[in-house]
Amino acid sequence: PRKTDISDANFPVDSEGRTYHLGTRRGEVANRILSVGSEKRALMLAEYLQPPAPGRGLFMLESSRGFLTITGRYLDVPLSIIVTHMGLANADFVVRESRAVVDGEMAFIRLGTCGALQPPARLGSLVVADPGAILIRRNPDAFGPEGEALGLPPYTFSQPIPSDPVLSLALQLEAARLLGPEGVCSGLNATADSFYCSQGRRTAWFDDRNENLLADLLTHQPSTVTLEMETAQLLDLARCSRGSIRASAGVIVLADRQSNDFLGAERIEQLERLAGQACLAALARTQLEDAWGAHNGSGT
Ligand code: R1P
Numbered sequence: 297p298r299k300t301d302i303s304d305a306n307f308p309v310d311s312e313g314r315t316y317h318l319g320t321r322r323g324e325v326a327n328r329i330l331s332v333g334s335e336k337r338a339l340m341l342a343e344y345l346q347p348p349a350p351g352r353g354l355f356m357l358e359s360s361r362g363f364l365t366i367t368g369r370y371l372d373v374p375l376s377i378i379v380t381h382m383g384l385a386n387a388d389f390v391v392r393e394s395r396a397v398v399d400g401e402m403a404f405i406r407l408g409t410c411g412a413l414q415p416p417a418r419l420g421s422l423v424v425a426d427p428g429a430i431l432i433r434r435n436p437d438a439f440g441p442e443g444e445a446l447g448l449p450p451y452t453f454s455q456p457i458p459s460d461p462v463l464s465l466a467l468q469l470e471a472a473r474l475l476g477p478e479g480v481c482s483g484l485n486a487t488a489d490s491f492y493c494s495q496g497r498r499t500a501w502f503d504d505r506n507e508n509l510l511a512d513l514l515t516h517q518p519s520t521v522t523l524e525m526e527t528a529q530l531l532d533l534a535r536c537s538r539g540s541i542r543a544s545a546g547v548i549v550l551a552d553r554q555s556n557d558f559l560g561a562e563r564i565e566q567l568e569r570l571a572g573q574a575c576l577a578a579l580a581r582t583q584l585e586d587a588w589g590a591h592n593g594s595g596t
Contacts, residue, residue, distance in 0.1 A: 307396065315393035318378070319359030322397045326367050326374035328579040330572070331390055331406045331530065335364055338379045340565070341407075341572040342366045348374060363390065373580040380406070380526060384489055387529040395541065401585040403463055403542045404534065405575045409564070410524040410547035411495065412554075413510065416481040417521040419552050419559055422471050422571045425545040426464035426482040428456045430517055431528040432494045432509075439503065450505040451494055453516045456484060457531040460542035466578035467546050474570045483521035485547065486513060487528030495523050496553075510553065522547050542582070546571055 300310040308316035315321070332338050345368030347354055355367040363386075364379040380390045387406075395402060410423065417423045431454040438448040464482065471480040488494035493504040496513075513520055527545040534543035548567045550559040559567075 309396075313397070315396055317359060317361045317389045318363045318365060318393040319361075320357060320365050320394070320397055322399075324355055324357065324367060325365060325378075325394050325398050326376040327398050327400045327402045327584060328373065328375045328582075329390075329394055329402065329404045330375065330377045330575050330579060331380045331387070331404055331526075332377060332572075333380060333382055333408050333526070335379050337407070337568055337572070338364055338366060338377045340568060341377055341576065342368070344573055344576060345370055345375065345377070346372070370576040371580040375576060375579055382491075383525050384487070384529045387526040388533065391530060391533045391541070395537070401540055401542070403460075403579055403582055403584055404530055405463065405467060405543070405579055406527055406530055406545035406547075407568070407572055407575045408524050408526060408545065408547045409550045410485070410522040411551040412549040413486075413514065413521055413523060414554070415521075417483060417549050419549050419557055420479070420563060420567060421549050422475055422480045422546050422567070422574070423485070423522045423549060424464050424468050424471070424480065424482040425459045425485040425522075425527050425531070425547070426461070426468070427484060428458040429485040429487050429528040429531050429545070430454050430456050430520065431532070432486055432488040432513065434489055434494050438505070451509055451512070453486075453513060454528070456517065457528055457535060459531055459544040460534065463542045463544040463578060463582055466582050467544055467574060470574035470577040470581075471546060471571060474574045475567070479570075480546075481521075484517060484519045485522045485524065485527050485545065486517070486520045488523060488525055491525060522549065523553065542584070544578075546575060
């Protein structure tokens with residue numbers, strides 16, 4: 297384990313210039329990044345990468361916090377796969393800490409899994425977050441002493457946050473090539489701040505007041521097709537990146553929230569491989585402005 301001192305409480309880096317949670321430094325991360333939820337998915341997709349330089353292996357670094365970064369090339373273009381784990385905060389770490397150690401314009405694609413709310417999303421399809429994603433948040437004030445009296449809503453829904461149209465289209469075209477046109481569709485995603493309460497899952501252990509959440513969501517945004525936990529954070533950061541980040545996401549439907557069907561493990565892996573190659577190809581083939589210049593928003 298590394299034991300180097302951390303400096304800069306505003307944006308912590310160690311004496312080697314490594315970020316605090318991902319542990320990577322300049323030169324180790326490419327400006328094209330595939331963000332995935334699990335180490336298993338990352339290692340599986342790393343099988344499709346070539347080494348960053350002839351005669352070398354893939355660059356691999358797992359931080360003390362479990363963020364694995366793998367850097368190599370795809371279609372001869374430098375590219376990193378990063379294990380993002382789950383949820384808004386982890387997506388935030390991956391985007392902000394990678395941005396801090398990379399020069400030039402960046403592109404992020406998230407490949408994840410999701411629940412489907414309605415067609416065209418269906419079990420086994422890849423749904424590209426185009427036009428984008430909304431954010432569903434639990435509102436703790438609604439559960440406090442005055443919450444009910446004030447009539448505060450237990451969950452809030454943001455307006456749609458756009459994905460990058462160029463990257464989204466590239467992903468749809470590559471996915472149609474690999475999965476067949478019927479295997480891919482696009483639609484508005486909803487990102488929730490919990491797997492359970494803010495996705496309308498019910499349990500007797502907690503007072504979640506989410507019986508009407510999915511119906512309310514569809515009233516708020518009738519075109520919402522998928523539910524997961526990271527995309528809106530990625531799109532929000534890209535939108536606020538002062539033009540330095542393009543982002544999109546594709547999510548494999550593994551649960552149907554209407555019928556309660558769940559996809560089999562073998563089929564999930566097949567789809568992860570095909571959709572993963574589509575993401576890698578979309579990233580590699582998307583033109584980026586590599587001479588964008590040093591990012592000036594962080595402490596590095
Ligand atoms: C929950 O089981 C996790 O699965 C989905 C959700 O967004 C959440 O991260 O995506 P991943 O398969 O990418 O992790």
